[in-house]
Amino acid sequence: MNFDFLSPVSDSVMAHTALLPQQALGRKIKIHSKQGGLPDLSQVKVALIGVLENRNDIDYLGEDLDLDSVRKSLYQLFPGNWQLHLADLGDINKGEAVEDTYFALRTALEILIQKKIIPVIIGGSQDLTYVNYRAYDNIVPMVNIVNVDAKFDLGDSDKSIKNDSFIGKIIIEQPYNLFNYATIGYQTYFNSQEEIDLMEKLYFESYRLGEVSHDISLVEPVLRDANIVSIDINSVKASELGMRQRISPNGLDGKEICAIARYAGISNKVSSFGIYEYKPSYDDEITPMLMAQMLWYFIEGVSFRVEDDDFSKEAHYQKFITLVEEQELVFFKSNMTGRWWVEIPFLSDVNNKLKKHTLLPCTHQDYIEACGNVVPERWYKAFKKNCV
Incomplete structure (x- = not known):
């Protein structure tokens, strides 16, 4: 080297x-x-x-x-x-x-x-x-x-x-x-x-x-x-x-x-x-x-890093789905660490930057607010950037 x-x-x-x-x-x-x-x-x-x-x-x-x-x-x-x-x-x-x-x-x-x-x-x-x-x-x-x-x-x-x-x-x-x-x-x-x-x-x-x-x-x-x-x-x-x-x-x-x-x-x-x-x-x-x-x-x-972001095995996470302003939000919670993610959807008709469904780190509070019909700000900004 x-x-x-x-x-x-x-x-x-x-x-x-x-x-x-x-x-x-x-x-x-x-x-x-x-x-x-x-x-x-x-x-x-x-x-x-x-x-x-x-x-x-x-x-x-x-x-x-x-x-x-x-x-x-x-x-x-x-x-x-x-x-x-x-x-x-x-x-x-x-x-x-x-x-x-x-x-x-x-x-x-x-x-x-x-x-x-x-x-x-x-x-x-x-x-x-x-x-x-x-x-x-x-x-x-x-x-x-x-x-x-x-x-x-x-x-x-x-x-x-x-x-x-x-x-x-x-x-x-x-x-x-x-x-x-x-x-x-x-x-x-x-x-x-x-x-x-x-x-x-x-x-x-x-x-x-x-x-x-x-x-x-x-x-x-x-x-x-x-x-x-x-x-x-x-x-x-x-x-x-x-x-x-x-x-x-x-x-x-x-x-x-x-x-x-x-x-x-x-x-x-x-x-x-x-x-x-x-x-x-x-x-x-x-x-x-x-x-x-x-x-x-x-x-x-x-x-102390933990590989808790592999969602290929259902036993490793819990999945939560909520509807916010006619938009379906899918949340994931790791069973290993309790950390939360929300899915950014793939937009097939847009030349987006992500090219696939992407999981965005978020908080439990984001999920609670989504259940109250409030769009999480992190999700909204990531979604809008993905549309550009």
Whole structure:
């Protein structure tokens, strides 16, 4: 496997790891080091990649990135009762041009995803999500992206890509592989009315911060349906972060962002995960530790994945049919996990994107509301996108 563009984990992190207890995560993870080289990936399920690219940050002032603090924080944690193998492949350094970094990252992601290894990206500016999306061009026909962010990041797609406009590029640039885009934890005052209207017009999903904080389980189905999960660390409120990271007094708290990371992990569909917009500071131990705990919860989620979405055997599920506004809705409930899905019908007279009956993750509450003649919003948006 050709990963020549990956630089090993620093000697200072390796020295720190050598002093950790034998049970610590840093002593159990396969690490790309100067001495040992790239680890064998034959049994690895989750692979960390640092990407030291931040030149497309709209506030970029020439500073360099360093992920040593994040690694030290993660390595010192103790793993849960996990059976999966982990690797840290080191860092992709800044290329001569940003496009060089993009190429290296896309190449690495394509290799890992095709090998059924989940890449976990630690960035760098969030425009790297665009590269993550493009890595799927030759792998899956349609992609769902979840962005945990205070902003939609639609931006002006006519201008060059930046960390506040990468979603606009994803939407307008060929090949068109995006089926659904969802934002979790958005704050209205950070988004123009035009962007909010566009999200509605495109039948994309958006969950306001207040909704998410009121009931965090609301976002589980949308994360269950995602291929890519991208987290802007600035979606977390200022009091939970170090001085350089502080953007807004409002935002998700530490428990909420870790719950979201765990929901992403237990999703059978999520095949890449990233945390972006980290700005290192010598006196900041809080942000690296929060990121480490988010990574821990994501890995925990992956280790507890359950194949509960195989509906070929009737013993594995219960089926419920209800009539809503003359539309028959078919719901499925897994007997293994209690999770719910609703069927999106195949429209034979429309050149639709799905090409077959598709099951959309939903909640028990969606079924209850459907019984009360209320069309579930997720179902409605997916159905409308399918008709376009």
